Amino acid sequence: MGQPIGIFDSGLGGLTVVRAIRDRLPAESIVYFGDTARVPYGTKSGEAVARFACEDCEFLCRYDPKFIVVACNTASAAALPALSRRFRLPILGVIEPGARAAEAVGDGRPIGILGTERTIASGAYRRAIERRLPGTRLVERACPLLVPLVEEGRGPGDPIVRAALAEYLQPMVEAGVGAVVLGCTHYPLLKDGFAEALGPGVRLVDSAEAVADEVAYLLTTYGLREPSGRGDLRLLVSDNPERFQAVGRWFLGDEMPPVTHVSPEDFFGGARPEGKGEEPA
Numbered sequence: 001m002g003q004p005i006g007i008f009d010s011g012l013g014g015l016t017v018v019r020a021i022r023d024r025l026p027a028e029s030i031v032y033f034g035d036t037a038r039v040p041y042g043t044k045s046g047e048a049v050a051r052f053a054c055e056d057c058e059f060l061c062r063y064d065p066k067f068i069v070v071a072c073n074t075a076s077a078a079a080l081p082a083l084s085r086r087f088r089l090p091i092l093g094v095i096e097p098g099a100r101a102a103e104a105v106g107d108g109r110p111i112g113i114l115g116t117e118r119t120i121a122s123g124a125y126r127r128a129i130e131r132r133l134p135g136t137r138l139v140e141r142a143c144p145l146l147v148p149l150v151e152e153g154r155g156p157g158d159p160i161v162r163a164a165l166a167e168y169l170q171p172m173v174e175a176g177v178g179a180v181v182l183g184c185t186h187y188p189l190l191k192d193g194f195a196e197a198l199g200p201g202v203r204l205v206d207s208a209e210a211v212a213d214e215v216a217y218l219l220t221t222y223g224l225r226e227p228s229g230r231g232d233l234r235l236l237v238s239d240n241p242e243r244f245q246a247v248g249r250w251f252l253g254d255e256m257p258p259v260t261h262v263s264p265e266d267f268f269g270g271a272r273p274e275g276k277g278e279e280p281a
């Protein structure tokens with residue numbers, strides 16, 4: 001088995017990216033870290049998120065990844081340049097692939113950008129889309145209620161989700177957007193609700209799918225692609241593996257392997273949590 005792809009997120013949401021990459025690149029092994037002890041990142045300061053993201057990346061490096069995907073929009077917005085400077089391996093965030101996908105569906109109508117408070121405040125999606133589509137009107141909106149609603153297991157048909165979407169999407173409907181960027185890991189799970197609230201003819205940009213396409217392209221370009229077979233999927237979290245296991249099924253579908261808990265001593269201590277107790281070779 002070759003080197004894995006390392007993927008991290010603040011918690012569960014990055015599993016939407018794992019699923020898209022598993023579908024697109026089934027031969028690749030994946031080590032996923034969800035920082036469930038410190039989720040949500042979306043309401044924290046940029047400095048805190050950048051520090052967490054560096055620590056998450058450092059932790060994943062113990063698994064000798066060939067490539068790292070920052071599956072969290074908030075961490076990508078706050079920390080990608082710092083991560084790329086600090087780590088000597090290819091690191092991909094979700095913002096650029098999402099912006100590229102927005103460019104592909106842009107039809108001259110305004111484009112909506114949705115995300116956590118931190119992602120929207122960073123302006124990262126706005127800048128990335130403005131570079132590609134100068135002059136296009138962009139309508140941004142933070143949707144802080146959506147992450148906790150999804151974490152609670154509420155889907156697109158839930159009345160509270162419907163009410164929140166109607167409120168958050170009102171400015172997009174008024175502006176006559178042609179596309180909306182789902183700039184948060186959790187939002188693809190509410191796709192049907194977005195489609196209903198926005199009405200027909202509005203394209204939804206799912207950054208998870210755009211990231212999977214980009215990972216496939218980059219691995220091929222770097223000659224790092226696993227030729228065949230079915231890769232492993234390892235899931236590690238910093239708190240409450242039971243909850244992750246239960247809710248994660250919604251994100252990941254049928255393929256839900258056991259979830260390993262990473263204690264603070266393991267996380268900050270430098271050892272692989274699964275390696276504990278093994279006899280030295």
Ligand code: DGL
Nearest residue numbers: 010040041042073074185
């Ligand atoms: N993963 C985060 C994102 O995509 C959402 C959850 C959080 O706020 O940590 O922005």
